[in-house]
Amino acid sequence: xxxxxxxxxxxxxxxxxxxxxxxxxxxxxxxxxxxxxxxxxxxxxxxxxxxxxxxxxxxxxxxxxxxxxxxxxxxxxxxxxxxxxxxxxxxxxxxxxxxxxxxxxxxxxxxxxxxxxxxxxxxxxxxxxxxxxxxxxxxxxxxxxxxxxxxxxxxxxxxxxxxxxxxxxxxxxxxxxxxxxxxxxxxxxxxxxxxxxxxxxxxxxxxxxxxxxx
Numbered sequence: 001x002x003x004x005x006x007x008x009x010x011x012x013x014x015x016x017x018x019x020x021x022x023x024x025x026x027x028x029x030x031x032x033x034x035x036x037x038x039x040x041x042x043x044x045x046x047x048x049x050x051x052x053x054x055x056x057x058x059x060x061x062x063x064x065x066x067x068x069x070x071x072x073x074x075x076x077x078x079x080x081x082x083x084x085x086x087x088x089x090x091x092x093x094x095x096x097x098x099x100x101x102x103x104x105x106x107x108x109x110x111x112x113x114x115x116x117x118x119x120x121x122x123x124x125x126x127x128x129x130x131x132x133x134x135x136x137x138x139x140x141x142x143x144x145x146x147x148x149x150x151x152x153x154x155x156x157x158x159x160x161x162x163x164x165x166x167x168x169x170x171x172x173x174x175x176x177x178x179x180x181x182x183x184x185x186x187x188x189x190x191x192x193x194x195x196x197x198x199x200x201x202x203x204x205x206x207x208x209x210x211x212x213x214x
Contacts, residue, residue: 157187
């Protein structure tokens with residue numbers, strides 16, 4: 001199945017120096033029982049038993065963009081997620097969602113799409129562990145990096161540094177060896193790459209990851 005192929009790919013990639021697995025959920029991703037949160041993480045854990053730790057000791061990071069964020073967050077926490085991030089513009093009560101995720105024992109992050117303001121960080125940055133900047137519009141892989149997001153990364157870096165806290169700054173979308181360097185220069189500490197890692201098939205994974213790290 002597609003889910004088994006995904007988990008197998010994660011196993012292969014993480015055996016070649018990647019540092020974690022991220023599952024991104026857009027609206028209606030889980031209308032089918034066959035793609036329930038517990039099944040996704042069960043499939044990963046069965047096939048990726050040697051998965052290295054995600055940043056600061058976590059294994060599975062979840063990014064939720066869906067209307068029912070509370071219910072999905074609870075289900076993924078119960079299924080074994082370590083980091084749960086959500087889009088504040090899709091939550092009616094951002095603080096409540098943060099506290100729900102924390103009470104489940106997970107680290108929590110806020111995700112910002114390209115056209116979304118980060119003003120909520122003025123009030124919530126001391127409550128989170130991760131800021132995730134989407135450098136593409138979520139929905140499908142293979143998109144090009146949106147250049148304007150470099151300014152947002154720089155802004156997020158300044159906000160994080162001002163707190164003095166160890167908050168990860170993650171960038172997801174259009175990550176290639178070239179854009180990886182620029183994102184890191186702008187202040188990113190974690191990069192999410194899909195197409196640039198998986199292109200060429202399993203025999204290319206190690207070289208693709210090495211190119212991103214160089």
